[in-house]
Amino acid sequence: MPDPAPSSSRALRVRFAPSPTGFLHVGSARTFIFNWLCARHNHGTMILRLDDTDVERNTEASVQSIFEGLRWLGLDWDEEYRQSERLELHREAAFQIQKKNFAYRDFTPAHTGDSEQSNAQGAWLFNPGMRELRREESDRRAAAGEPFALRYRVPRGEGRVLRFTDGVYGPQSKLADEVEDFALLRSDGMPTYHLASCVDDADLRISHIIRGQDHLTNSFKHLLIFEGLGVDPPQFAHLPLLVAPDGTKLSKRRHGPVVSVTTYRDAGFLPQAFVNFLCLLGWSPKNDREFMTLDELTGAFTFEGVNRANAVVNFTDTDPFDPKAVWLNAEHIRALRVDDLSRLVQPIFEQAGFHPSPEKLHAVTPLIRERIKLLCDAVSAADFFFVDQLVPYDPAELIPQKGDAALALRVLQTAEQVLATTPFDHDSLDKALREAAASLGIKAGPMFQPMRVAVCGRKNAPPLFETLVVLGREVCLTRIRQAEERLQTLA
Template identity: 35%
Template sequence: MSVAVRFAPSPTGLLHVGNVRLALVNWLFARKQGGDFLLRLDDTDEERSRPEYAAGIEEDLRWLGLTWDRFARESDRYGRYAAVADQLKAAGRLYPCYETAEELSLKRASLIGQGKPPIYDRAALRLTDDARATYEAAGRKPHWRFKLEHTAVEWTDLVRGPVHFEGAALSDPVLIREDGRPLYTLTSVVDDADLAITHVIRGEDHVANTAVQIQIWQALGAAVPTFAHLPLLTDAGGQGLSKRLGSGSVKALREDEGIEPMALASLLAKLGTSDAIEPRLTLDELVAEFDIAKVARGTPKFDGEELKRLNARILHLTPFDAVAGRLEALGFAGADAAFWDAVRPNLETLADVGEWWTVTHAPVAPVIGDAAFTATAAGLLPDEPWDTATWGTWTNAVKQATGRKGKDLFLPLRQALTGRDHGPELKNLLPLIGRARAVRRLSGETA
């Protein structure tokens, strides 16, 4: 049976880096195994699901290059969930419960107060037909719970290793709400079974859900997939990431911080693994290196500063052909390979190109500390054409004429030519600035 995985976000907020890490790991696993990757929108939470969030999920994944082979939406499958619910009712595995939220809360509080686990007491199973009729007549609508077998539930997790739960220590989960809508615990199993998902790779916050859901798979006579539960990502301070709060949202990283998709992918693919985090320019490289066995049990921390450093390294390695179209879209239509190779070692984000485009193609106010020195230097500029050797030839001549060397020689020339005291190597910038503009700037003119 070929490998099939799924990424199943709820469109109730912006995807954060923790969500996307799970998407990436699923995608890498599928590609490494030659399997397929399903994007499924778990949108049965109708109060909080929004079309704009659904569209944002697709945009984020496409930006990262995580294309999907299949697509599904839970809101299209209500009829299927109802049919499965009827099947479970007929088998005696789904039973009606009439407790209100307040009554259940009091039960939980009482059990906790006694030092007992807050497991549902199955009181609904002891209701008589008359008692149920009385509740119905009073207008109470039941929610429906799945009756768990009190047997051991075990599986071998690809990350956590052997996992064991006692069925008696688990609470019968609610699968259908009072309004008739199915909950995640049911819909996820039905979808995974119907869509032939072979591996469920998700966060470790679902470990207890898995113990419950395995029994639902078994009750439906469906094949139980292989599981991998990844430790949840936190921020650098150890705080959890929240989709509702927009913590570390992919949209913000892309639009506000100028992060390159491969910088984020390079970081998230290796975060929490035994591999070193190094810049990679293609997803194919990450696929070749991927092994889910390398994922450790410890809590990985997402550091925004580490991402920024990685982003700069990605840009420093990126060839001109890979950014030519983006430079044109940013308004730098005349940018060529010589310009890109000159400035990319000094970029942290692609937007930083604008500063050096101004230096080489627009008027700059020079910084002149010693007008006599820069005037002498201007007079020693060689004729064009210029290349990367021109800087060395010219500064040697200025050194011989003025006796200056080191910082006293190079810094005033940089300040006059660029208006800045740092930046790309001037042997690369000088030919781009050109002789006419250089003469005027060395003479103190804005040029």
């Protein structure tokens, strides 16, 4: 083991340690974010460690998908490790723990029964006979090749109380007698999660372990391992879990793609909005602020702000995203500069089969910025700017509320004349079209609605004059003439 003498003033080092058994899950992403916030807030070191000791379930594809997710979040890390490359360290540590008599060999065959049933009568603590096996016999059986698991020799019968102060949950204690003799090494010689994790945390001089609350009770075991290793344990801080509306822990199996961060990315969430949303789940700056930039989050982050109850991510079958996440995303979109939004939305239009020039897109962007909640909404909000031919619409939509086809036709004919002769800028069009309405003896509404439908192909669209300007005179005139023809078909 490396230098085991940490000082209380050692540098802050935190780690995010996902096991690559699938895509990056929103709960994991949140754990990563809180670790990152803690690191950056305290000018510490952020470490990414892939806990990939479970060869059965780990895949390289998962590793890639985790990187993909993290890259999208846009949060960095300073050091990177793979647990599978540190196997020797773990084995050596296990050997040292055993040597110090903090662990013993258990030759009992692996437990295969239904664990629920075996737990029904009470907690299993250790396999009788194995804890007290004489050293010589244990050595002999091991030398003879008999498989064994290495178990921690949890202190018993001395009333020992295990204690630590959690950064979120406060003082924690548990009777050592109630902790089972957990495994350190499996009978195939591979380290368990508990061992590998603690050995690496010690070796990497992790100062704060920030992880999901599902590890809260595991921390007592980890305390014991650190003791066996002869190092001071790090500080612990557990985060409340993210749960589904039914209260169960978010899981890939039960809840599907809604728990994958790539689902949010693909739906057009902004990473900063997603991060903002996740931070607000189980944490509060306590000042009623909700919309926050990464810098603001970093500045405001403290463990005191972390809530202790699980947080529900509110999705349904029809709507996979929490309404608050969507709202925050809209807020972040509105906060974007036109340049940036325009650049983000470009690939989305490309995917949808539109190929707007950057200039045109730049002109369209301000018209849709306040009208979209997700980036992908941009296509349905602005497609009419980029098509050659409007998709057919119901000509009846051209007729204003209190009017008839004849009025609509007069409006369009008047509009056609105005558009043909007026300078094509916002203010001129505004003035000329309002005057035209007045000359027809109608209000702005009945004047603009037929025009809007004619030009956009639908009733709900961005403001008319801006739209006309972006579309350009020729396109507007063409579409208005087409609308007039469509109107004829009604009569």
